[in-house]
Amino acid sequence: xxxxxxxxxxxxxxxxxxxxxxxxxxxxxxxxxxxxxxxxxxxxxxxxxxxxxxxxxxxxxxxxxxxxxxxxxxxxxxxxxxxxxxxxxxxxxxxxxxxxxxxxxxxxxxxxxx
Amino acid sequence: xxxxxxxxxxxxxxxxxxxxxxxxxxxxxxxxxxxxxxxxxxxxxxxxxxxxxxxxxxxxxxxxxxxxxxxxxxxxxxxxxxxxxxxxxxxxxxxxxxxxxxxxxxxxxx
Numbered sequence: 431x432x433x434x435x436x437x438x439x440x441x442x443x444x445x446x447x448x449x450x451x452x453x454x455x456x457x458x459x460x461x462x463x464x465x466x467x468x469x470x471x472x473x474x475x476x477x478x479x480x481x482x483x484x485x486x487x488x489x490x491x492x493x494x495x496x497x498x499x500x501x502x503x504x505x506x507x508x509x510x511x512x513x514x515x516x517x518x519x520x521x522x523x524x525x526x527x528x529x530x531x532x533x534x535x536x537x538x539x540x541x542x543x544x
Numbered sequence: 545x546x547x548x549x550x551x552x553x554x555x556x557x558x559x560x561x562x563x564x565x566x567x568x569x570x571x572x573x574x575x576x577x578x579x580x581x582x583x584x585x586x587x588x589x590x591x592x593x594x595x596x597x598x599x600x601x602x603x604x605x606x607x608x609x610x611x612x613x614x615x616x617x618x619x620x621x622x623x624x625x626x627x628x629x630x631x632x633x634x635x636x637x638x639x640x641x642x643x644x645x646x647x648x649x650x651x652x653x654x
Contacts, residue, residue, distance in 0.1 A: 471646070471647075473631065474631075474644075475641060475642075478641045486641060498595070521586065523587075530592050530594065530635070531592065532577065532579075532592065533579075533587075533642070534589050535586035537586050538586060539584070
């Protein structure tokens with residue numbers, strides 16, 4: 431596609447429920463990233479996929495968080511047993527090989543846990 | 545660990561020049577990027593410096609000094625639309641994962 435597409439754009443969920451967030455990167459981009467941004471804060475790295483290599487999961491805050499990328503394209507970030515502190519905007523980005531030429535970010539999913 | 549520091553807020557008037565600084569302490573260094581983010585929007589890529597010196601792109605310039613672990617974003621001829629948050633980001637290892645700074649909120653006044 432022309433840009434990075436994320437869905438849903440907004441998600442309100444009850445504490446304890448599981449949620450899935452989807453990211454459709456730019457076609458041909460080999461690298462895909464998930465970041466989290468709390469209100470007025472910086473971007474917190476979560477996970478990074480590059481081609482067929484094992485993902486870098488070093489930023490996942492707990493084992494309730496997981497992500498997969500199918501066929502080197504679409505990625506899903508899953509949060510199990512959501513907690514109120516999970517409320518944030520979840521941003522997906524993709525890049526061609528390295529990020530030296532910049533990431534292209536999606537518009538994000540605003541997750542609110544009530 | 546990795547840490548980046550930026551001023552939290554900067555205010556300037558239309559037409560002025562403003563410099564947003566970024567200092568970093570990272571385990572390694574391969575390059576420094578800058579991103580702009582308007583309220584409610586996605587971050588957009590502005591520049592990338594891998595080598596020392598100044599890179600100019602229109603009204604925006606970015607500078608890097610690897611020996612000082614320091615860089616800055618220079619915005620000239622400020623416009624109201626430049627009001628946004630600006631993030632520096634460091635590529636700290638050979639992978640393509642960038643570590644982002646806390647962001648600087650720029651307010652441009654008429």
